[in-house]
Amino acid sequence: xxxxxxxxxxxxxxxxxxxxxxxxxxxxxxxxxxxxxxxxxxxxxxxxxxxxxxxxxxxxxxxxxxxxxxxxxxxxxxxxxxxxxxxxxxxxxxxxxxxxxxxxxxxxxxxxxxxxxxxxxxxxxxxxxxxxxxxxxxxxxxxxxxxxxxxxxxxxxxxxxx
Amino acid sequence: xxxxxxxxxxxxxxxxxxxxxxxxxxxxxxxxxxxxxxxxxxxxxxxxxxxxxxxxxxxxxxxxxxxxxxxxxxxxxxxxxxxxxxxxxxxxxxxxxxxxxxxxxxxxxxxxxxxxxxxxxxxxxxxxxxxxxxxxxxxxxxxxxxxxxxxxxxxxxxxxxxxxxxxxxxxxxxxxxxxxxxxxxxxxxxxxxxxxxxxxxxxxxxxxxxxxxxxxxxxxxxxxxxxxxxxxxxxxxxxxxxxxxxxxxxxxxxxxxxxxxxxxxxxxxxxxxxxxxxxxxxxxxxxxxxxxxxxxxxxxxxxxxxxxxxxxxxxxxxxxxxxxxxxxxxxxxxxxxxxxxxxxxxxxxxxxxxxx
Numbered sequence: 186x187x188x189x190x191x192x193x194x195x196x197x198x199x200x201x202x203x204x205x206x207x208x209x210x211x212x213x214x215x216x217x218x219x220x221x222x223x224x225x226x227x228x229x230x231x232x233x234x235x236x237x238x239x240x241x242x243x244x245x246x247x248x249x250x251x252x253x254x255x256x257x258x259x260x261x262x263x264x265x266x267x268x269x270x271x272x273x274x275x276x277x278x279x280x281x282x283x284x285x286x287x288x289x290x291x292x293x294x295x296x297x298x299x300x301x302x303x304x305x306x307x308x309x310x311x312x313x314x315x316x317x318x319x320x321x322x323x324x325x326x327x328x329x330x331x332x333x334x335x336x337x338x339x340x341x342x343x344x345x346x347x
Numbered sequence: 348x349x350x351x352x353x354x355x356x357x358x359x360x361x362x363x364x365x366x367x368x369x370x371x372x373x374x375x376x377x378x379x380x381x382x383x384x385x386x387x388x389x390x391x392x393x394x395x396x397x398x399x400x401x402x403x404x405x406x407x408x409x410x411x412x413x414x415x416x417x418x419x420x421x422x423x424x425x426x427x428x429x430x431x432x433x434x435x436x437x438x439x440x441x442x443x444x445x446x447x448x449x450x451x452x453x454x455x456x457x458x459x460x461x462x463x464x465x466x467x468x469x470x471x472x473x474x475x476x477x478x479x480x481x482x483x484x485x486x487x488x489x490x491x492x493x494x495x496x497x498x499x500x501x502x503x504x505x506x507x508x509x510x511x512x513x514x515x516x517x518x519x520x521x522x523x524x525x526x527x528x529x530x531x532x533x534x535x536x537x538x539x540x541x542x543x544x545x546x547x548x549x550x551x552x553x554x555x556x557x558x559x560x561x562x563x564x565x566x567x568x569x570x571x572x573x574x575x576x577x578x579x580x581x582x583x584x585x586x587x588x589x590x591x592x593x594x595x596x597x598x599x600x601x602x603x604x605x606x607x608x609x610x611x612x613x614x615x616x617x618x619x620x621x622x623x624x625x626x627x628x629x630x631x632x633x634x635x636x637x638x639x640x641x642x643x644x645x646x647x648x649x650x651x652x653x654x655x656x657x658x659x660x661x662x663x664x665x666x667x668x669x670x671x672x673x674x675x676x677x678x679x680x681x682x683x684x685x686x687x688x689x690x691x692x693x694x695x696x697x698x699x700x701x702x703x
Contacts, residue, residue, distance in 0.1 A: 223609070240610040244602065302588035309595045319560070322567035325591065326574055332598040339605035343612060 208334055211251050215338045219247035244339065252331045257324050260312025 222243040242265060249261040306321065307313035310328055313321050549555075568587055572578045575594045581587050 237607055237610045241603065241606045244606040244609070298585050299588065302585060302592060306588065306592055306595070309592065309599070319563050319567060322564060322571065325595065326567070326571055329571075329574055329591075329595060329598065332595070332602060336598060336601045336605060339602065339609065343605055343608050 208330075211331060211334050212338050214251035215247050215335060216342065218250045219243060219338070220342065222247060244335075248331060248335050252327070255324060255327050255331075256316070256320075257311045257313070257328050258331075260315070264311060 223240070226239060226243060245261060246265050249258045249265060252258045303318055303321070306325060307316070307318075310316075310321060310325055313324070316324060565584070568584060571591055572581065572587055575591055578587060578590050581590060
């Protein structure tokens with residue numbers, strides 16, 4: 186099924202030794218981007234408190250660099266490079282969005298609801314608002330995939346250091 | 348890749364006159380213009396730039412991933428084409444894909460149809476240069492339009508811009524017209540995506556395009572449904588979208604939480620990157636497979652020395668060969684600095700997979 190979404194990667198889970206599953210490719214790229222960046226961050230900042238935002242910045246940067254085939258990664262890179270303070274954390278607005286959504290579900294015709302939700306989804310995806318809906322839906326697919334891989338990679342990194 | 352697939356498609360088309368072979372000069376353009384089989388590095392500018400006709404009215408444009416254009420017959424004004432025509436491979440399975448024929452002459456045929464349907468006949472005449480043909484085309488096109496509403500699009504930039512090819516079209520126009528009428532029941536031609544109006548549904552071109560768009564959206568939603576865990580039983584766009592939104596939000600929250608955790612742990616991050624990566628590779632087998640929907644193959648039990656303190660007994664033996672190759676490539680990249688580690692992997696893998 187991933188074949189259909191990450192088409193360019195041509196996901197074939199074969200036993201051929203030369204084929205590397207693209208999830209592994211992503212994870213390798215991701216960790217190879219993130220860990221040196223964190224080390225550098227660690228070394229540069231001699232203050233004991235590592236800025237959370239800068240860590241988040243590095244995390245996002247590693248994600249964007251590891252997934253350069255997708256258009257959302259370009260948007261993410263743009264966002265990261267333009268703002269040194271990545272205040273685009275979605276967690277703060279997450280709760281609000283959920284409240285809004287449940288409030289709107291009661292009324293409105295179906296199409297309006299759907300449109301509303303599609304718009305919300307667009308907001309979640311970096312650069313989603315600049316895409317049209319069909320494109321956004323396919324980009325969301327591989328964004329989800331990369332987010333999953335990213336969480337796995339982050340978990341293993343965190344586990345490794347604790 | 349575009350070239351050879353185009354040729355493959357060519358073979359499928361039986362209705363073609365051999366005189367078409369003469370227009371092989373147009374092959375490269377067609378090959379490039381073939382929306383469904385282009386590779387990732389296909390230069391889209393070649394095709395988009397060629398569009399100069401004013402016949403095209405509004406084109407409902409898809410994402411770059413789907414290069415199916417729907418085109419409205421009435422109306423005027425030519426909207427901006429997307430800059431990237433990177434096709435979505437799955438489009439072949441989608442609503443429009445199977446309508447694509449590989450007819451190299453699709454260009455001419457399609458153009459004939461368009462000539463019949465469009466308001467501005469002059470340029471077509473100038474291109475094709477035969478007025479009785481035009482009338483016939485028009486009549487044919489009208490009849491076709493009356494029977495079924497057909498939406499087409501062409502990507503081929505040849506229209507009105509390439510003289511050599513039009514001459515070929517000229518010679519073939521009569522035959523292709525016949526074929527077109529006979530083939531009006533099937534889905535013709537190369538660069539066109541035809542949608543048939545279903546019975547009892549409005550054949551208004553606007554609603555047709557709307558329906559195409561909706562179908563594409565619902566197809567994407569189906570793909571997303573498979574991606575988001577636990578959405579197999581959900582039917583209905585709104586609920587599905589809810590789930591997707593929730594899932595994306597939760598993933599993003601997870602990433603944030605983990606990065607916060609990482610920030611607190613960061614001072615101790617003097618770990619070997621190779622250890623992390625190697626451990627990642629091993630543990631990812633176990634963790635990724637449920638996520639990716641693979642069936643974990645529990646053929647391997649054991650620990651890999653020097654690597655992980657927490658051993659996951661169930662390893663997916665399927666990617667073990669990939670593991671070895673990955674480690675080798677990692678080693679080459681300089682990440683795995685310990686050659687003894689490398690050698691310790693091989694015997695394990697050898698035990699796993701006899702063919703290694």
